[in-house]
Amino acid sequence: MKKMYFLGLISLWGITLAGQVTLNWQITDEQNRPLTGVSVWRQQTVEGTITDENGRFSLSVVPGMDVLEMSYLGFERRQIKIQPDVKENSTELLFPVEYDLPEVSIVAYSYVNRRCCLCYCTRQVVKLDSILVESFVKPNVRVYPIPTQHQIFLQQETPLGQIDLYNLNGQKLQSFNFSDQLNASIDLSAWPAGTYFLRSSKGWVEKVILQKQ
Structure with missing residues (x-):
């Protein structure tokens, strides 16, 4: 049988x-x-x-x-x-779809309006006389190699914190907690070839392309 x-x-x-x-x-x-x-x-x-x-x-x-x-x-x-x-x-x-663009507000000091459509930045506030300027600064981070066949490496001048892996549908696939580490690696071999995004709790987003032979 x-x-x-x-x-x-x-x-x-x-x-x-x-x-x-x-x-x-x-x-x-x-x-x-x-x-x-x-x-x-x-x-x-x-x-x-x-x-x-x-x-x-x-x-x-x-x-x-x-x-x-x-x-x-x-x-x-x-x-x-x-x-x-x-x-x-x-x-x-493939036909394009519409997305909202990020916004930065410069408003009077007496009334602060904070709005950001895409959360991929950190906020830095600077007071200039009676004007409050909100600018957005990306931390100095390095993600390599891109494209990759299985593993990527991350380097940052400040602690990496939590890193989340997303697909193009915006679905969170995996989370990594690097706490106070300045260097780390992520193994992507379990996922199919394609385009992904890494989103950091520090405010940055990086595109990752996974290729497989």
């Missing part, structure tokens, strides 16, 4: 491999400009890649079974069902 079950699994695996095709697609915006660093992966798997400087990627899929998901900061998220008659060479479009 076990032998028949094992042979059945081998047969199914062989059928799946035989049905695979390799897509060589390009992703562009609505003005036909190639998009670099678009995350592309097969749903329900950890198999994925990102587009190169020409907006191109190569990925093996199973027609009739796989769904490709594409995401890129500032653009719509797309899901494409891979049909049995899929073209191995094609061009797909």
Whole structure:
């Protein structure tokens, strides 16, 4: 019985491999400009890649079974069902979406208005006569290598504190507490290739591109 079950699994695996095709697609915006660093992966798997400087990627899929998901900061998220008659060479479009821009307020000292649309900065307040100026200063931080295949390193002149890992949907994937450390490393090998963001409790955000061979 076990032998028949094992042979059945081998047969199914062989059928799946035989049905695979390799897509060589390009992703562009609505003005036909190639998009670099678009995350592309097969749903329900950890198999994925990102587009190169020409907006191109190569990925093996199973027609009739796989769904490709594409995401890129500032653009719509797309899901494409891979049909049995899929073209191995094609061009797909992503359309931009609107985001609010960060704001900095300069107001009278008697009334302080504090508003920041994107929390990726620290506030520094300077009093100039009767004017209160709120400026935003990013800490001196270094994140490398970018792109990376599995691990990134962080260096900061002040303690790193808590670092959170987010995907392009704004979902928090993982948190790291480096307390008073000035240097640290983060292993990203458990995540599929794509674009991610590191957000620090100190107020900065860094983009990270994960590539896998």
